[in-house]
Amino acid sequence: MKVSAREEYGLRCLLQLAVLGEGEFLTLAQVAEREGLSQANAGKVMWLLNKAGLVSSIRGMKGGYHLARPASEIRLSEIIKVLDEDAVEGHCKSYAGVLDACVHTSDCGIRSVIVNVHEVVERALSSITLAQLIGTEQKVDNMLHQIQGLRPRAETVGERA
Amino acid sequence: MKVSAREEYGLRCLLQLAVLGEGEFLTLAQVAEREGLSQANAGKVMWLLNKAGLVSSIRGMKGGYHLARPASEIRLSEIIKVLDEDAVEGHCKSYAGVLDACVHTSDCGIRSVIVNVHEVVERALSSITLAQLIGTEQKVDNMLHQIQGLRPRAETVGERA
DNA sequence: GCTAATCTTGACAAAAAAGTCAGGTATGTC
DNA sequence: GACATACCTGACTTTTTTGTCAAGATTAGC
Numbered sequence: 481m482k483v484s485a486r487e488e489y490g491l492r493c494l495l496q497l498a499v500l501g502e503g504e505f506l507t508l509a510q511v512a513e514r515e516g517l518s519q520a521n522a523g524k525v526m527w528l529l530n531k532a533g534l535v536s537s538i539r540g541m542k543g544g545y546h547l548a549r550p551a552s553e554i555r556l557s558e559i560i561k562v563l564d565e566d567a568v569e570g571h572c573k574s575y576a577g578v579l580d581a582c583v584h585t586s587d588c589g590i591r592s593v594i595v596n597v598h599e600v601v602e603r604a605l606s607s608i609t610l611a612q613l614i615g616t617e618q619k620v621d622n623m624l625h626q627i628q629g630l631r632p633r634a635e636t637v638g639e640r641a
Numbered sequence: 642m643k644v645s646a647r648e649e650y651g652l653r654c655l656l657q658l659a660v661l662g663e664g665e666f667l668t669l670a671q672v673a674e675r676e677g678l679s680q681a682n683a684g685k686v687m688w689l690l691n692k693a694g695l696v697s698s699i700r701g702m703k704g705g706y707h708l709a710r711p712a713s714e715i716r717l718s719e720i721i722k723v724l725d726e727d728a729v730e731g732h733c734k735s736y737a738g739v740l741d742a743c744v745h746t747s748d749c750g751i752r753s754v755i756v757n758v759h760e761v762v763e764r765a766l767s768s769i770t771l772a773q774l775i776g777t778e779q780k781v782d783n784m785l786h787q788i789q790g791l792r793p794r795a796e797t798v799g800e801r802a
Numbered sequence: 803g804c805t806a807a808t809c810t811t812g813a814c815a816a817a818a819a820a821g822t823c824a825g826g827t828a829t830g831t832c
Numbered sequence: 833g834a835c836a837t838a839c840c841t842g843a844c845t846t847t848t849t850t851g852t853c854a855a856g857a858t859t860a861g862c
Contacts, residue, residue, distance in 0.1 A: 481721060481762055482728035483642055483755055485820060488736045491751050507838065517738040520822050527840065540829025541837040556754065560642060567643035575649045577678035578851095589774040589781035590652050593717065594644055596785045597765055601642055604761045605754075613750040620750035624757045646850060669809065681852050688810065701859025702807040739821090 481597075489517060489525045490563040491556070491613075497535060498551035498610045505544030525563075532562040551614070557606035568598045604630050642758075650678060650686045651724040652717070652774075658696060659712035659771045666705030686724075693723040712775070718767035729759045765791050 492515050497506060512522035526545055529535045536548045571594055576582045607627050613620055624630055653676050658667060673683035687706055690696045697709045732755055737743045768788050774781055785791055
């Protein structure tokens with residue numbers, strides 16, 4: 481269970497755009513430079529984000545990128561969804577072993593777990609907006625700890641099957 | 642954010658062992674067959690699980706694998722941790738772009754998110770035992786919906802514990 | 803002890819993900 | 833309208849992950 485390069489870079493590039501003021505732009509070269517990425521690589525990520533409608537691009541001289549919507553209206557769940565393609569849907573199709581289809585296609589307890597875990601993540605990420613990631617790590621971390629969905633509940637775990 | 646092949650196969654192989662009665666074994670060939678995996682591939686996964694102390698193996702004729710502990714005492718978080726290596730720790734090291742180290746090593750709001758999301762997942766998985774995955778998908782799914790850590794809270798903003 | 807069944811393990815091969823390159827297209831400036 | 837800037841996009845290369853192979857090691861049964 482790990483975050484892919486695409487997801488990581490995508491988030492970071494978006495965050496660069498998020499700190500811009502109204503009407504400001506960043507060129508691809510600037511985004512790449514600020515994130516320590518090659519221009520080619522950053523370009524690919526930005527293309528994905530553009531295609532998904534998260535950023536808008538302006539071509540030609542004086543061109544560049546900016547967020548398509550205010551950072552406060554972009555939830556991380558949406559970003560990850562774009563950069564992740566179909567992590568959940570493709571799952572059972574990918575891991576079929578030597579067979580054409582997974583042995584457990586009809587009935588699979590693990591699928592439940594996968595789906596539920598993805599829902600947990602989705603819920604957590606949907607409670608955070610891009611705007612909330614602006615600031616120091618300490619500040620962001622404090623903010624995250626105050627979000628309901630990210631905190632543990634009182635420890636009433638159901639130990640019955 | 643996706644579940645790797647190792648994680649998926651590992652979980653499935655463990656679940657095969659979990660349904661066995663006391664003192665029963667499965668050979669590698671049996672595990673592989675039941676999961677639709679090649680013996681070589683299943684062998685590698687079982688080797689990992691063995692090395693991590695989740696299963697015990699018996700070599701030689703009449704050998705095989707069984708869980709090292711009762712399924713009710715093995716939490717999914719532990720399994721994933723074994724099969725995942727260091728997803729969190731290695732994160733910032735992996736995605737440095739063209740540079741030697743990530744641009745944001747000293748202060749990074751995204752790192753907070755990554756860490757927190759992993760904690761959310763860890764918490765969710767630690768509330769599920771291998772034993773709870775035995776049964777039909779429907780039953781497992783119902784069970785998961787009753788676990789506190791996996792459900793959304795009531796939308797009571799401001800309530801502090 | 804010999805044999806057959808079984809796990810162990812390191813080297814290799816294939817596939818997927820990540821990253822680069824180069825040529826194409828659009829647009830502002832002069 | 834020529835040129836410079838900058839985004840777009842498909843082909844290619846490298847790296848990582850996944851999967852296979854084959855030889856070695858261990859034990860039960862005879």
